[in-house]
Amino acid sequence: MTIRGLKRLRNICVGLGAAASAVALSLSPAQAAGDLLVAPTRIVLDGQRGTEIILNNIGSETATYRISLELRRMTAEGRLTEVSPEDANELEQAAKEMIRYAPRRVTLPPNQPQAIRLGVRAPKDLADGEYRVHLLFRAIPKARSVTASPEQADGFSIALTPIYGVTIPVIIRQGNLSATAAIANARIEQGDEGQAFAFDLSRTGDRSTYGEIRVMKQGVNEPLLLVRGIAVYPELASRKVSLPVPPEVAAQLKGPLSIEYYEPRNIGGGLITKTELVLR
Amino acid sequence: MSKFIKAALASSVLAASVMGANAAHAATANADARANILEELTVTKDAGTDLDFGTIVTTGTAETVTVGTDGVRAACVNVVCSGASDAADFSVTGSASEAVTLTVPGSVTLSGPGGAIMNANLSSSALTALDASGNGAFSVGGALDVAATQADGAYLGTFTVTVDYP
Numbered sequence: 305m306t307i308r309g310l311k312r313l314r315n316i317c318v319g320l321g322a323a324a325s326a327v328a329l330s331l332s333p334a335q336a337a338g339d340l341l342v343a344p345t346r347i348v349l350d351g352q353r354g355t356e357i358i359l360n361n362i363g364s365e366t367a368t369y370r371i372s373l374e375l376r377r378m379t380a381e382g383r384l385t386e387v388s389p390e391d392a393n394e395l396e397q398a399a400k401e402m403i404r405y406a407p408r409r410v411t412l413p414p415n416q417p418q419a420i421r422l423g424v425r426a427p428k429d430l431a432d433g434e435y436r437v438h439l440l441f442r443a444i445p446k447a448r449s450v451t452a453s454p455e456q457a458d459g460f461s462i463a464l465t466p467i468y469g470v471t472i473p474v475i476i477r478q479g480n481l482s483a484t485a486a487i488a489n490a491r492i493e494q495g496d497e498g499q500a501f502a503f504d505l506s507r508t509g510d511r512s513t514y515g516e517i518r519v520m521k522q523g524v525n526e527p528l529l530l531v532r533g534i535a536v537y538p539e540l541a542s543r544k545v546s547l548p549v550p551p552e553v554a555a556q557l558k559g560p561l562s563i564e565y566y567e568p569r570n571i572g573g574g575l576i577t578k579t580e581l582v583l584r
Numbered sequence: 585m586s587k588f589i590k591a592a593l594a595s596s597v598l599a600a601s602v603m604g605a606n607a608a609h610a611a612t613a614n615a616d617a618r619a620n621i622l623e624e625l626t627v628t629k630d631a632g633t634d635l636d637f638g639t640i641v642t643t644g645t646a647e648t649v650t651v652g653t654d655g656v657r658a659a660c661v662n663v664v665c666s667g668a669s670d671a672a673d674f675s676v677t678g679s680a681s682e683a684v685t686l687t688v689p690g691s692v693t694l695s696g697p698g699g700a701i702m703n704a705n706l707s708s709s710a711l712t713a714l715d716a717s718g719n720g721a722f723s724v725g726g727a728l729d730v731a732a733t734q735a736d737g738a739y740l741g742t743f744t745v746t747v748d749y750p
Binding site: 358438470 | 622623624625626627628629634635636637639640641642664672674678679680681682683684685687692694696702704710712713724726728734735736737738739740741742743744745746747748749750
């Protein structure tokens with residue numbers, strides 16, 4: 305017998321945090337219909353047959369959500385760009401075909417979580433490699449009819465409804481895969497939004513690398529710069545990583561530094577690669 | 585920062601009842617407790633914020649009406665613009681210092697009365713990573729192409745914005 309409970313207290317804290325940040329941006333902190341929470345934020349299936357994802361309606365109204373499989377490719381700048389179904393390559397097509405999930409559409413009252421079950425049915429002759437899709441969760445907006453808009457004697461009115469959502473990667477690893485990474489060409493760049501610390505992160509092997517980047521200075525315990533969730537996907541041999549430099553850090557970002565790339569703590573937190581340099 | 589906690593208490597009730605029946609023999613009772621802590625992320629649209637170009641009255645000359653990601657509408661020269669303008673503002677929460685990317689369509693087509701269409705090019709403010717508290721925000725603005733002979737009426741369109749976790 306299993307009793308499952310979802311702890312709500314932390315959720316309320318999340319809600320307060322979101323509301324507080326909304327206050328800073330607008331005067332009306334109430335949340336709109338279609339707001340959503342998704343957990344976890346990344347799925348790696350390395351031999352496991354399936355998992356569950358939690359989708360929660362954190363808006364103030366009942367909303368209908370649609371869950372779909374999307375394809376994304378990483379650019380050399382580390383951005384994820386959309387790939388239309390007709391442009392899918394063999395690997396992406398195979399990934400899409402082996403994933404089963406349900407439900408694909410769900411209507412949830414406010415603060416109602418729903419588990420989405422996801423399973424993998426790999427064909428027997430599946431070639432070794434890393435297969436990836438991105439699972440998209442989005443709210444379907446309520447239909448708005450043209451006649452509902454106030455009639456205007458002159459000119460026109462415009463209603464642009466945003467559909468907003470979240471994608472999380474679903475990665476399936478087949479076979480015994482490995483990858484290594486290396487860091488090179490660290491430099492300071494001047495962008496539109498101030499200084500950025502940039503470097504090239506290269507990857508070799510047959511799977512992606514994923515982890516956090518720490519920029520350390522000799523004699524300083526805390527990282528000067530820290531960013532989590534830096535991935536290099538198999539479609540790339542190298543990508544640029546650009547970290548914005550806050551003004552208070554800019555003066556310290558000189559002299560002997562090290563750039564360290566670690567795996568996430570929940571899978572061991574091992575060092576993937578590290579490089580030392582002197583920045584003038 | 586925030587964690588979504590899913591606690592699974594396995595067989596503790598059953599174990600307790602069995603133990604109760606054999607209380608004379610059992611000095612201790614065992615119960616299993618498991619907690620699976622998942623990283624979570626949320627996306628919310630700040631209420632009352634929509635990409636709004638206001639009311640536009642054509643005067644027979646083409647014009648592009650632009651609303652920046654700050655919600656401010658650039659001065660209209662060839663058309664009459666009135667009413668408040670706004671950009672759509674979104675809030676994102678998740679793990680501290682986590683890198684994210686946004687997918688915003690470059691353009692969107694609005695359909696109006698009698699098959700009339702209008703095109704809008706969208707732009708968004710940059711969001712490359714959440715801050716040390718796991719918060720982030722971005723706004724979507726746009727540039728609406730109003731033709732010289734644009735038919736009056738109500739124009740509707742939708743666009744999809746996604747926050748992509750790497």
